[in-house]
Amino acid sequence: MKAPGPRNDRLLRALLRQPVDRTPVWMMRQAGRYLPEYREVRERVPDFMTLCRTPELACEVTLQPLRRFDLDAAILFSDILTVPDAMGLGLHFVPGEGPRFERPVRSRADVDALHRPDPARELAYVPEAVRTIHRELDGRVPLIGFAGSPWTLATYMVEGRSSRDFARIKGMLYDDPDALHRLLALLADSLVDYLGAQIEAGADALQIFDTWGGTLSTPAYRAFSLDYMARILDRLPRERDGRRIPVILFTKGGGAWLEEIAAAGCDAVGLDWSIELGTARARIGDRVALQGNMDPAVLRARPDVIRDEVARLLRSYGAGNGHVFNLGHGITPDVPPEHAAAMVDAVRELSPGWHRART
Amino acid sequence: MKAPGPRNDRLLRALLRQPVDRTPVWMMRQAGRYLPEYREVRERVPDFMTLCRTPELACEVTLQPLRRFDLDAAILFSDILTVPDAMGLGLHFVPGEGPRFERPVRSRADVDALHRPDPARELAYVPEAVRTIHRELDGRVPLIGFAGSPWTLATYMVEGRSSRDFARIKGMLYDDPDALHRLLALLADSLVDYLGAQIEAGADALQIFDTWGGTLSTPAYRAFSLDYMARILDRLPRERDGRRIPVILFTKGGGAWLEEIAAAGCDAVGLDWSIELGTARARIGDRVALQGNMDPAVLRARPDVIRDEVARLLRSYGAGNGHVFNLGHGITPDVPPEHAAAMVDAVRELSPGWHRART
Numbered sequence: 001m002k003a004p005g006p007r008n009d010r011l012l013r014a015l016l017r018q019p020v021d022r023t024p025v026w027m028m029r030q031a032g033r034y035l036p037e038y039r040e041v042r043e044r045v046p047d048f049m050t051l052c053r054t055p056e057l058a059c060e061v062t063l064q065p066l067r068r069f070d071l072d073a074a075i076l077f078s079d080i081l082t083v084p085d086a087m088g089l090g091l092h093f094v095p096g097e098g099p100r101f102e103r104p105v106r107s108r109a110d111v112d113a114l115h116r117p118d119p120a121r122e123l124a125y126v127p128e129a130v131r132t133i134h135r136e137l138d139g140r141v142p143l144i145g146f147a148g149s150p151w152t153l154a155t156y157m158v159e160g161r162s163s164r165d166f167a168r169i170k171g172m173l174y175d176d177p178d179a180l181h182r183l184l185a186l187l188a189d190s191l192v193d194y195l196g197a198q199i200e201a202g203a204d205a206l207q208i209f210d211t212w213g214g215t216l217s218t219p220a221y222r223a224f225s226l227d228y229m230a231r232i233l234d235r236l237p238r239e240r241d242g243r244r245i246p247v248i249l250f251t252k253g254g255g256a257w258l259e260e261i262a263a264a265g266c267d268a269v270g271l272d273w274s275i276e277l278g279t280a281r282a283r284i285g286d287r288v289a290l291q292g293n294m295d296p297a298v299l300r301a302r303p304d305v306i307r308d309e310v311a312r313l314l315r316s317y318g319a320g321n322g323h324v325f326n327l328g329h330g331i332t333p334d335v336p337p338e339h340a341a342a343m344v345d346a347v348r349e350l351s352p353g354w355h356r357a358r359t
Numbered sequence: 360m361k362a363p364g365p366r367n368d369r370l371l372r373a374l375l376r377q378p379v380d381r382t383p384v385w386m387m388r389q390a391g392r393y394l395p396e397y398r399e400v401r402e403r404v405p406d407f408m409t410l411c412r413t414p415e416l417a418c419e420v421t422l423q424p425l426r427r428f429d430l431d432a433a434i435l436f437s438d439i440l441t442v443p444d445a446m447g448l449g450l451h452f453v454p455g456e457g458p459r460f461e462r463p464v465r466s467r468a469d470v471d472a473l474h475r476p477d478p479a480r481e482l483a484y485v486p487e488a489v490r491t492i493h494r495e496l497d498g499r500v501p502l503i504g505f506a507g508s509p510w511t512l513a514t515y516m517v518e519g520r521s522s523r524d525f526a527r528i529k530g531m532l533y534d535d536p537d538a539l540h541r542l543l544a545l546l547a548d549s550l551v552d553y554l555g556a557q558i559e560a561g562a563d564a565l566q567i568f569d570t571w572g573g574t575l576s577t578p579a580y581r582a583f584s585l586d587y588m589a590r591i592l593d594r595l596p597r598e599r600d601g602r603r604i605p606v607i608l609f610t611k612g613g614g615a616w617l618e619e620i621a622a623a624g625c626d627a628v629g630l631d632w633s634i635e636l637g638t639a640r641a642r643i644g645d646r647v648a649l650q651g652n653m654d655p656a657v658l659r660a661r662p663d664v665i666r667d668e669v670a671r672l673l674r675s676y677g678a679g680n681g682h683v684f685n686l687g688h689g690i691t692p693d694v695p696p697e698h699a700a701a702m703v704d705a706v707r708e709l710s711p712g713w714h715r716a717r718t
Contacts (some may be wrong), residue, residue, distance in 0.1 A: 165691060167659060174660030174668075217632045217654050219671070255615045256634050273576045275615050295576050300526060301533030309533075312578070332524060 005243055006204060008141045011073045015205060015246035015268045015289045017322040023314065023351035024072035025344055026144070029330030030065040031077045035337055037064050048093050049085070052078050058129040059136055066141065068337060069344040073142050073205070076130055076198070080148030080209055083190055084157045086117035097161070104160030106168070108179040116190045119197035126194070127201035134202030145203030147195050149210035149251075150187035150232075151225035154180065166215055173224060180224065188228045192235045199237060199245050207248040207270065208232065214253020214272075221257060226264055233265035248291055252329060255280075262288045273328035277316040281323075290317070291324040294343070299327075299335040303342035310346035319354050364602055365563060367500045370432045374564060374605035374627045374648045376681040382673065382710035383431035384703055385503070388689030389424040390436045394696055396423050407452050408444070411437050417488040418495055425500065427696060428703040432501050432564070435489055435557070439507030439568055442549055443516045445476035456520070463519030465527070467538040475549045478556035485553070486560035493561030504562030506554050508569035508610075509546035509591075510584035513539065525574055532583060539583065547587045551594045558596060558604050566607040566629065567591065573612020573631075580616060585623055592624035607650055611688060614639075621647045632687035636675040649676070650683040653702070658686075658694040662701035669705035678713050 005012060010024035032038055038061050045051050052058055062077040081099055085091035090102030105111055117123055134143055156162070158169040158180075172180045195206055213225040229249055238245055249261055250270025261269050262284035271280055271292035280290055298309045310325075317323045325347045331340060364371065369383035391397055397420050404410050411417055421436040440458055444450035449461030464470055476482055493502055515521070517528040517539075531539045554565055572584040588608055597604055608620055609629025620628050621643040630639055630651035639649055657668045669684075676682045684706045690699060 166656065167691070167693065170654070170656035171659045174657055174664045214633060218635045218638075220654075253612065253633065256638070274573060274612065276577045279577075279615070295529070295579075297525065297529035298533055300530045305533045332526070334526065 004139065006137070006139050006142045008072055011142050011144075011324060012204060012244075012246060014322060014324045015248065015291075016244060017289050019321055020355055021352060022355055023317075023323050023325045023347055025325040025347040026071050026073040026075065027065070027327050027331050027340065027343075028075075030069075030071065030075065030340075031061045032331060033333035034331055034335045034340070035064055035068070048079070049091065052082065052129075053125045055125060055129040055132045058125075059132040062129075062133050063136060065340075069341055070348055071141065071344060073144050074133060074137055075144040075207075076126075076133065076146060076203065078126060078129065078146070080146070080153065080211075081156060082123060082126060083117065083147065083187070083194055084153055086122040087114050087157075087190070089157060099156060099161060101157060101160045104168075105154075105157045105183060108176065108182070111179050111183045111186070114183070114186055116186060116193065119194050123194060123197070127197045130198050130201035130203055142204035143202060144205045144207055145195060145198030146207045146209060147191050147198075149208050149213060149225060150184045150191065150228040151213055151216075152209060152211045153187050154183050155212045157183070166212070173220060184224060184228045185231075188231045191232050195232065195236055199240050203245070204243075205246045205248070206236075207250060208266075210249065210251040210254070213251040218256065221251075221254075222260065225251070226257070226260060229266075230264040246289075248324075250291070258284050268324065270326070271328060277313055277323070278318060281317060285322060289322040289324060291326050293326070293328040296327045296329055296332055296335070299331060299339045299343060301339075303339060306339060306342045307346040307350075310343055311350050314347070314351055314354055317354070319356075321355075325351070363498065365496070365498050365501045367431055370501050370503075370683060371563060371603075371605060373681060373683045374607065374650075375603060376648050378680055379714055380711060381714055382676075382682050382684045382706055384684040384706040385430050385432040385434065386424070386686050386690050386699065386702075387434075389428075389430065389434065389699075390420045391690060392692035393690055393694045393699070394423055394427070408438070408450065411441065411488075412484045414484060414488040414491045417484075418491040421488075421492050422495060424699075428700055429707055430500065430703060432503050433492060433496055434503040434566075435485075435492065435505060435562065437485060437488065437505070439505070439512065439570075440515060441482060441485060442476065442506065442546070442553055443512055445481040446473050446516075446549070448516060458515060459520045460516060463527075464513075464516045464542060467535065467541070470538050470542045470545070473542070473545055475545060475552065478553050482553060482556070486556045489557050489560035489562055501563035502561060503564045503566055504554060504557030505566045505568060506550050506557075508567050508572060508584060509543045509550065509587040510572055510575075511568060511570045512546050512550075513542050514571045516542070525571070532579060543583060543587045544590075547590045550591050554591065554595055558599050562604070563602075564605045564607070565595075566609060567625075569608065569610040569613070572610040577615065580610075580613075581619065584610070585616070585619060588625075589623040605648075607683075609650070617643050627681075627683065629685070630687060636672055636682070637677060640676060640681075644681060648681040648683060650685050652685070652687040655686045655688050655690055655694070658690060658698045658702060660698075662698060665698060665701045666705040666709075669702055670709050673706070673710055673713055676713070678715075680714075684710070 010020045058077045246267035248268040249266040255275040268289035273293045273295040369379045417436045605626035607627040608625040614634040627648035632654040
């Protein structure tokens with residue numbers, strides 16, 4: 001028997017290209033620094049990872065944006081680097097500079113020394129946070145789980161930090177591709193475990209963030225990023241209690257490869273703002289749902305400008321099913337929360353006209 | 360009567376899609392920090408702009424890569440920010456951080472206070488450098504002149520420095536588009552003067568670098584970047600002494616807009632490495648030449664890997680005219696010069712098979 005899903009199931013229906021009464025909306029990084037109530041919780045803990053590792057606090061900040069805005073989904077508050085951290089690389093955050101690993105992966109020997117983390121043990125705080133949030137949500141809206149893509153995680157693991165030119169990992173890619181393939185295969189296996197644990201704990205949908213796939217050439221993207229995401233999609237359980245768990249693949253800068261991304265086994269493709277929704281729909285909208293794609297910079301503009309941009313994007317997608325409104329990347333810390341509200345309200349008010357009455 | 364062009368005219372012929380014996384090759388930032396002889400000259404002057412402002416030194420570093428590698432073009436050594444500098448913004452370079460403007464453009468009033476620089480006066484060192492290089496080249500290879508696109512220059516002028524999220528200029532774009540249009544129109548006019556002066560001084564071809572156009576949404580790219588490049592192309596003299604001066608438009612991250620870029624009035628489109636040459640050729644190769652597009656990161660790999668990648672790119676473009684081999688972005692300071700040589704040599708050795716005997 002099918003267990004009951006969330007009462008507001010617009011997101012899940014849209015991801016499966018089923019009819020909805022209006023376009024569902026959520027925001028990447030909707031739980032974050034632009035919210036004063038988030039900053040208040042963040043100040044209570046010594047560092048960012050403590051926030052991720054404390055299920056009650058992760059739950060609290062996950063729910064904060066839902067109290068302010070009429071959002072159609074919650075997304076687990078966590079970080080994509082939890083998995084490399086559990087592999088023993090020594091994650092820490094340098095204020096103003098972002099993540100750093102104490103022991104980056106630089107050689108084949110470094111790769112061979114890594115292990116596949118057990119999510120029930122080394123990453124237990126993540127499924128625990130999912131369970132806590134799921135309980136607190138009490139079926140109001142779906143909960144999205146997530147992970148970074150193998151390639152994206154590998155960039156941080158090899159570079160040891162954020163990078164602009166990916167010198168070290170591309171050096172490995174071209175000079176020792178076998179070592180990189182071993183690392184990516186281990187990450188893919190680990191992510192199947194990790195995302196599987198999130199599903200089991202109550203995640204209703206998943207997103208894989210391939211933040212840095214767009215820095216690759218086409219053949220390198222296929223071989224070192226997309227193939228490993230496809231492997232995850234192939235091995236991941238895609239149902240819980242008889243309900244489909246839809247998966248969104250988001251490759252920032254992946255506009256050239258939409259057809260291939262859509263064929264990788266996902267339910268929906270996340271789009272950054274460099275591509276028109278209408279164009280993307282014409283290319284792959286018959287196979288997958290589309291999520292996106294407002295430039296987060298628009299949220300710094302006046303509310304009437306934000307509303308116009310929401311209207312333009314809804315018009316670009318056009319009538320019918322299969323659209324989840326979102327930003328094309330995460331909301332930035334300098335956005336006034338009222339501007340986020342203007343976006344969410346505009347989607348709620350302007351989108352019903354693009355949907356027929358739900359049957 | 361047509362004045363004689365350069366003896367090696369492969370670049371100019373390829374840009375006009377005429378037959379060549381082999382694919383011409385040059386590298387973005389081929390005169391630069393990866394060369395020890397460049398660093399030696401750079402150390403003789405107090406700052407980077409002095410190098411740009413001293414025609415004899417700019418000429419010397421322009422010619423350096425031609426002494427090492429079998430390149431088919433020289434490119435003027437200069438900086439895209441010379442024009443905003445001449446507008447009085449106070450350009451300086453902070454070591455390790457890049458360019459800064461003392462007086463960034465933040466308001467409509469700031470825009471209105473700017474003037475259109477006279478290239479014969481405030482920028483006289485640039486045409487003077489072109490004349491010097493042209494004389495020293497003595498007709499061996501063509502000399503490429505260049506400028507930044509209006510949008511790209513405006514990003515530095517408004518942000519005051521390099522940016523990751525372009526918060527200020529996108530704020531202006533969405534909240535005060537008229538002010539930004541005034542700035543872009545002034546830049547387009549100034550760039551017509553500036554590029555015109557380079558043609559007059561001896562540039563044989565031009566490239567417009569739209570480094571940051573790819574950070575825009577499609578309608579914003581059209582209205583705030585491409586339209587102003589098209590305006591420049593429309594107003595610029597396109598001939599000197601009866602010879603066509605081909606212009607290359609390069610929008611990094613512009614893969615979604617190739618058809619529109621090709622229709623903007625350029626002779627060639629520069630490509631970053633995110634798009635396949637063969638795909639780009641199928642889309643726009645009947646209208647323009649293509650330049651690119653090896654990932655500069657490949658130059659860190661072993662010479663045999665570099666050679667394989669050159670072979671792959673030549674195969675992707677396929678047989679026939681209209682290809683200029685280049686990187687998809689500038690060469691980085693950490694590349695061993697022998698690796699650049701491996702790329703240039705591979706193009707020379709592997710490309711003739713893709714061209715019929717020149718008639």
